[in-house]
Structure formats: structure tokens, C-alpha cells
Amino acid sequence: NAGVTQTPKFQVLKTGQSMTLQCAQDMNHNSMYWYRQDPGMGLRLIYYSASEGTTDKGEVPNGYNVSRLNKREFSLRLESAAPSQTSVYFCASTQRPPLHFGNGTRLTVT
Amino acid sequence: AQKITQTQPGMFVQEKEAVTLDCTYDTSDQSYGLFWYKQPSSGEMIFLIYQGSYDEQNATEGRYSLNFQKARKSANLVISASQLGDSAMYFCARGGSQGNLIFGKGTKLSVKP
Numbered sequence: 755n756a757g758v759t760q761t762p763k764f765q766v767l768k769t770g771q772s773m774t775l776q777c778a779q780d781m782n783h784n785s786m787y788w789y790r791q792d793p794g795m796g797l798r799l800i801y802y803s804a805s806e807g808t809t810d811k812g813e814v815p816n817g818y819n820v821s822r823l824n825k826r827e828f829s830l831r832l833e834s835a836a837p838s839q840t841s842v843y844f845c846a847s848t849q850r851p852p853l854h855f856g857n858g859t860r861l862t863v864t
Numbered sequence: 865a866q867k868i869t870q871t872q873p874g875m876f877v878q879e880k881e882a883v884t885l886d887c888t889y890d891t892s893d894q895s896y897g898l899f900w901y902k903q904p905s906s907g908e909m910i911f912l913i914y915q916g917s918y919d920e921q922n923a924t925e926g927r928y929s930l931n932f933q934k935a936r937k938s939a940n941l942v943i944s945a946s947q948l949g950d951s952a953m954y955f956c957a958r959g960g961s962q963g964n965l966i967f968g969k970g971t972k973l974s975v976k977p
Contacts, residue, residue, distance in 0.1 A: 785963045796868075796955060796967040797909075804962060812964065844909065846965075851897050853965055855909035 756780055760845050760856035767835045767863045775830040775859050777845030785848050786828035787812075788820060790841040791858075797844060803828055835863045866890040868956055868968035875973050877946045884931070885941040885971045887956030893917075897959035898939040900930065903970070904952040912954075915939060943973075951975045 758779045767773055779786065784805045789797040799812030803822040817839060819831045828847075832839060840863045846853040869888045877883040889898065900912045915923045915930045923930040931940040943950055951974050957965040 787964055794873075794969060796969040797965075798967075799960075799964050802962055802964055810962065842907065846909075848963055851959060851963075852899055852911040852914055854911075855901075857908050860907075 758845055758847055758854050758856035760843075760859050762859060763857070764860050765862070767832075767861065769836060769863060771835050772831065772833050773835065773861075774832075775843055775845075775861075776827070777829065777856060778827045779845075779847040779854070780826065781847060781849070781854065782825070783847035783849045783854070784825070786822065787846045787848075787853065788818075788828070788830045789844045789846065790814065791844060792841050800830065800843075835861075837863045839863050866892075866958070866966065868958055868966055870956055870968035870971050872971045873969075875971055877943075877973065877975055879948060879975055879977050880945055882942060882944045883946055883973065885943070885954050885956075885973065887939045887941065887968060889937050889939065889956075889958045891937070891958060893961075898930065898932065899957040899959070899965060900928070900939075900941045901955045901957065902950075902952045903955065904949075909955075913941070946975045948975050948977060 761776045787802045788800040801820040803809045806825045843859045845856040896917045898915045902910045913925045927944045929942045953970045955970045956968045
């Protein structure tokens with residue numbers, strides 16, 4: 755039972771490049787979330803999807819887009835990466851509390 | 865914004881001693897959940913313990929207990945008999961309106977041998 759799987763684990767981008775972070779869960783959860791973690795800031799919600807077919811903005815959505823491809827998969831896209839998006843990104847899912855997290859993607863934008 | 869406050873950026877504890885990590889929260893909701901997660905240096909987020917606002921008893925999970933004081937809006941994590949493997953970041957969180965979690969900034973716990 756894999757839980758929440760994120761790919762890639764590490765990525766380095768140049769300013770202006772685009773990329774998509776992938777997330778898949780095998781727990782049949784309805785709700786999925788993308789967070790970013792910066793030093794001294796805790797985890798902040800970027801976007802969430804309460805159910806298949808719906809997405810909504812969280813606390814820090816600027817510069818990101820998301821797609822809830824199906825019930826299992828929820829991707830996060832950076833269209834034009836900026837150094838301020840250097841962070842660790844976590845995907846999470848839940849049917850009821852608590853949230854189950856993936857292992858994170860460490861993204862560096864130079 | 866409804867905040868979660870963890871006032872201790874870093875804490876030290878001697879192995880085998882107990883330690884309390886502080887957490888206070890804002891909310892105007894009557895029903896809510898409180899959570900603690902552990903993040904070791906390897907980076908994963910590990911769920912430790914949950915407390916519902918209507919639970920009459922404080923939650924316990926093995927060596928972890930949650931000291932819940934509703935009137936003071938505090939949800940402190942108590943770790944008994946600390947072990948070297950307890951060295952990690954600890955995050956307090958409150959359930960949000962969309963099933964999400966709102967996190968504090970964390971406390972870095974270091975266990976000394």
C-alpha cells in the first residue's frame with residue numbers, strides 16, 4: 755500500500771522554465787491538497803481539491819495551477835518558475851482526518 | 865487569519881525525560897480538530913495524535929499525549945520518556961473549513977544523550 759506518491763523527489767529549474775509536480779494516492783480519498791514548506795514558515799496551502807472535478811485556491815496560489823486528473827491524481831504546475839518558488843512541496847490526501855502526506859518534492863529555482 | 869502559534873522555535877530535552885511542546889490556536893468554530901505531526905530530518909510528515917474539540921478526555925497515543933485546554937485555546941504535546949529518535953521538527957495544526965490543515969511554524973526538538 756503506497757499511500758501518497760509524489761514525483762519527482764528533487765528538481766532544479768531555471769527561472770522561467772515550467773514543470774508539473776505529480777501526486778497520486780491509492781487510498782480512494784476524495785480530498786487532495788498541495789502545500790509548500792519554507793524555512794520558518796510551516797506548511798502553507800497552495801491549492802486543494804475537495805472532490806474529483808473541483809479545485810480551489812488556498813493561502814498562496816499565485817504562480818501555480820492545478821489539475822485534478824481523476825480521483826487518484828492531483829498535479830501542480832508551475833508555468834514560469836521564479837526563485838521565490840524554491841521550496842519543498844507536499845501533496846496530501848484525506849477522506850477524514852488526519853491528512854496523509856507524500857514524501858515531498860524539493861524544488862530549487864535558480 | 866486564524867493562526868496557530870508555536871512559541872518555541874527550538875527545545876532541548878535530556879534523553880528519558882518528558883518534554884512539553886506548546887501550541888495555541890485561534891478559532892471561532894465550535895467544532896474543530898487539533899493535530900500534531902512530526903517531521904524528522906528525512907523530511908516526511910508523520911501524524912502523531914488528534915484531539916477533537918468535543919472530546920472530553922485528552923488524547924493519548926503511546927508516549928504522546930495532548931494536553932487540551934479548550935478555554936485557553938491551547939493544545940500542547942507532551943512526549944514522555946524522550947528518545948534520541950524523537951529529535952525532529954514538530955508541527956501543531958488545526959483543521960480548516962475545507963478539510964485542510966492550518967499549521968504552526970513548528971518547534972525543533974533536540975534530544976540529548
